[in-house]
Amino acid sequence: MQPESRTPVTLRESGDGLIRAGVTTFRRELLIAFREKQDVINPLVFFVLIVSLFPLGISPETEFLRDAGAGIIWVAALLAILLSLNMLFRNDYADGYLEQWVLSPQPLAMMALVRVSAVWVASVVPLLLLVPLLGLMLHLPAERIGVLTLTLLMGSPVLLLIGAIGAALTVSVRNSGMLLALLMTPFYVPVLIFGTGAVTAFGQGASITGHLAILGAMLALAIVLAPLAIAAGLRMSVANG
Amino acid sequence: MSTTLLEARQLYCERDDRVLFSGLDLSVGSGDIVRIAGPNGAGKTTLLRVLAGLNLSFEGGLSWYGYPLHQQRDWYQANMLFLGHRAGITASLTPLENLRCWVDMRRPHREELLWEALADVGLEGYEDIPSAHLSAGQQRRVALARLYLSTEPVWLLDEAFTAIDQGAVKVLESLISSRAAQGGAVVLSTHHRLQLDECRVLELGGSLGFAT
Amino acid sequence: MGDALMQFDSLQSLIAMNGYGAYVWSSYLVFLVVIAALVLGTRLQYRRIVLDQQRLVRIESRKASERKPQNESGS
Amino acid sequence: MWQWFHKLGSPKWFFGIAGRLIPWLGFGALILLGVGIVWGLLFAPADYQQGDSYRIIFIHVPSAYLGQSLYVAMAVAGAVGLIWRMKMADTFIAATAPVGAALTFVALFTGAVWGKPTWGTWWVWDARLTSMLLLFFLYLGVMALRRALEDPENRARASAILTLVGVVNIPIIKFSVEWWNTLHQPASIKMTEAPAMPASMWVPLLICAIGFHLLAGWLILMRMRNEILYRERRARWVRDWLLSQ
Known part of the structure; x- marks a missing residue:
């Protein structure tokens, strides 16, 4: 059996099948997340752990927890996302799949966006499912938990997209966990301010449409600009392997 | 003359204070097999990664099918397969x-x-x-x-024959020659003694690197 | 200097600065310290580079002189 | 076209130009800062509200202003470095980051100290001070990333990307911090805008501002020359120049 290559040489115009490549990247990320459950569970446990520190550390009175609850959950979610970001590209960089992925004939920024959204679905949505539970733990009234979950729903993709820029830049750095947090946390401040701002405004009976509009604007900006920076960062990290 | 697929002109690259190669010209047409030879650390991997478009810190021109490569990135990557040191296989x-x-x-x-x-x-x-x-x-x-x-017509294989047993070596050699026979082009680096006769050798390290 | 004339009649009043002296002078002190640190850092950086270069040249000239006695055996 | 741009940023040419500029910048800064600070400290009249504590303004405002404009300058250099692959752009970022960080720190410290006599607390979560604190973290981020990446090419590209991401975020951060500040800050403690200053106050401030710019230029050019000497240390002209020192 002459080991002839299975497929003839064909000079292709350029990579077609953007949808197929996107679906493949999305499905692959979910498959890996499902197979490596630990990488999804750890941030969740960390999230609950951080939230339960505040009543212990400060005070368990209902009155304090009701005021500070939204902020506590937001900061804990932010830190949990930062934790899971560190592993975002690391395994693929180590085993060499990252350079194959960068070399695939598809627009890298688009693929990066698909990949980050897959990670959002795989590891951040479970986080959001925990928010109502933690809200009750912190004696938050039901509607306020609803608003809190809504702001996190809009804010967490922004946190993930911006954090992925840092992950792409530091993927070739050895123990880059702390470095990633140092680089990206200043960029999280606006999202944190308007996320918690919406909940406090709702608590005082004020309308929150303004806050949600700004969160939406940040989300749109992140979706458009962040993938470009992520792609540039990945090309840089993969350069000399 | 066969159509030139991948061409490098006056490539210059240095890494941590050493000039790996300068003034390197390489033209790879369909049917060509080029083996990059040279001692370890002579820049074989770097050259392959430059040709693959991964490594951007070099000077000189790279063209694919006659067009400047950095303008045709998607088209080039659709027609090029790169196999690096690491297999690129996801463990899970x-x-x-x-x-x-x-x-x-x-x-x-x-x-x-x-x-x-x-x-x-x-x-x-x-x-x-x-x-x-x-x-x-x-x-x-x-x-x-x-x-x-x-x-893909163009194959760039870095240390293609490492960590594979004798049987697989035979298979890989015939694959490479059949790819060239079908009009593709293969640029590879290996320490393994290659039994392919029609392959050009590009010496790196020491003498001025150009296709002998 | 327009209507700006000397505001403080004595050194003591200048230092005290109607009670704000501590704040004003500490700010200017920190400013001077930070700028001095920057200038010093730049100077040290420069000196380290010069020393490295001179060491490099010495090593190379010594290597070159060692190679000279035996016949030239190719670069 | 690409080659021509690359030649434009040739280190040797820049090294010579910077060499000639540095003495002028140095003396200019010395004279202007000398005059500005002495004038501000000794001759400018006390502020009717804040008394003499406002004299800190002569170093607080220029350093705050420079801290921010240097980061924007780094982002511009980053863009130039990414688009035209010019090595000098990265030399500028490498030289400017520490200077920007130091000046932002000076602005932070003097702002906090200025707050003490005015509102009785060492740190006021005022919008501008908080934004400056975040800007200081951005500088530390750039410097930490540069130290973490060994390969010069990666370091150049990574810090260019990070400064560009940063410069896009600075207005967003300032806007959100300002909004957050109005929400939580009772009006009385709001840091007063620079009061309508009589000539005897804003003239020394202007002199100090120009002096600060010359000082920053002086420091940055010196550090850029060091970077060039290090990066081009194998070049013949560097070797001769260094040995002639």
């Missing part, structure tokens, strides 16, 4: 899934082709166990299975 996925993810990013494929490619590299029965349980040599074979599936 099975060989089948690894191959499927790789091919799906490039073109539609028929499922049985994957099974046949894995059979060709001698991995029958291992298709659907997680790659983590495979040995390094077997993982390398999964990467070689891509060559069976590859319709």
Whole structure:
């Protein structure tokens, strides 16, 4: 059996099948997340752990927890996302799949966006499912938990997209966990301010449409600009392997 | 003369204070096999990564099919397969899934082709166990299975023959020559003594690097 | 200087600055310290580079002189 | 076209130009800062509200202003470095980051100290001070990333990307911090805008501002020359120049 290559040489115009490549990247990320459950569970446990520190550390009175609850959950979610970001590209960089992925004939920024959204679905949505539970733990009234979950729903993709820029830049750095947090946390401040701002405004009976509009604007900006920076960062990290 | 697929003009590259190569010209046409030879650390890997468009810190011109490469990145990457030091196999996925993810990013494929490619590299029965349980040599074979599936005319193989046993060496050599025979072009670096007669050698390190 | 004339009649009043002296002078002190640190850092950086270069040249000239006695055996 | 741009940023040419500029910048800064600070400290009249504590303004405002404009300058250099692959752009970022960080720190410290006599607390979560604190973290981020990446090419590209991401975020951060500040800050403690200053106050401030710019230029050019000497240390002209020192 002459080991002839299975497929003839064909000079292709350029990579077609953007949808197929996107679906493949999305499905692959979910498959890996499902197979490596630990990488999804750890941030969740960390999230609950951080939230339960505040009543212990400060005070368990209902009155304090009701005021500070939204902020506590937001900061804990932010830190949990930062934790899971560190592993975002690391395994693929180590085993060499990252350079194959960068070399695939598809627009890298688009693929990066698909990949980050897959990670959002795989590891951040479970986080959001925990928010109502933690809200009750912190004696938050039901509607306020609803608003809190809504702001996190809009804010967490922004946190993930911006954090992925840092992950792409530091993927070739050895123990880059702390470095990633140092680089990206200043960029999280606006999202944190308007996320918690919406909940406090709702608590005082004020309308929150303004806050949600700004969160939406940040989300749109992140979706458009962040993938470009992520792609540039990945090309840089993969350069000399 | 065969159509030139990949061409490098006056390549210059330095890394941590050493000039790896300067003034390097290389023209690879269809049907060519070029072996990059030179001692370790002479810049073989760097040159291959420059040709693959991964490494951007070099000076000089690179063109694909006559067009400047940095303007034709997608078109070039659709017609080029790069195999680096690391196999690029994800441990938590099975060989089948690894191959499927790789091919799906490039073109539609028929499922049985994957099974046949894995059979060709001698991995029958291992298709659907997680790659983590495979040995390094077997993982390398999964990467070689891509060559069976590859319709890309240009192959860039870095240390192609490392960590594979004698049987696989024969297979790889015939694959390379058949790719060149079909009008493709292969640029590879290896320490293994290659039995391919019609292959040009590009010497790196020491003398001025140009295609002998 | 327009209507700006000397505001403080004595050194003591200048230092005290109607009670704000501590704040004003500490700010200017920190400013001077930071700028001095920057200038010093730049100077040290420069000196280290010059020393490295001179060491490099010495090593190379010594290597070159060692190679000279035996016959030139190719670069 | 690409080659021509690359030649434009040739280190040797820049090294010579910077060499001639540095003495002028140095003396200019010395004279202007000398005059500005002495005038501000000794001759400018006390502020009717804040008394003499406002004299800190002569170093607080210029350093705050420079801290921000240097980061924007780094982002511009980053863009130039990414688009035209010019090595000098990265030399500028490498030289400017520490200077920007130091000046932002000076602005932070003097702002906090200025707050003490005015509102009785060492740190006021005022919008501008908080934004400056975040800007200081951005500088530390750039410097930390540069130290973490060994390969010069990666370091250049990574810091260019990070400064560009940063410069896009600075207005967003300032806007959100300002909004957040109005929400939580009772009006009385709001840091007063620079009061309508009589000539005897804003003239020394202007002199100090120009002096600060010359000082920053002086420091940055010196550090850029060091970077060039290090990066081009194998070049013949560097070797001769260094040995002639």
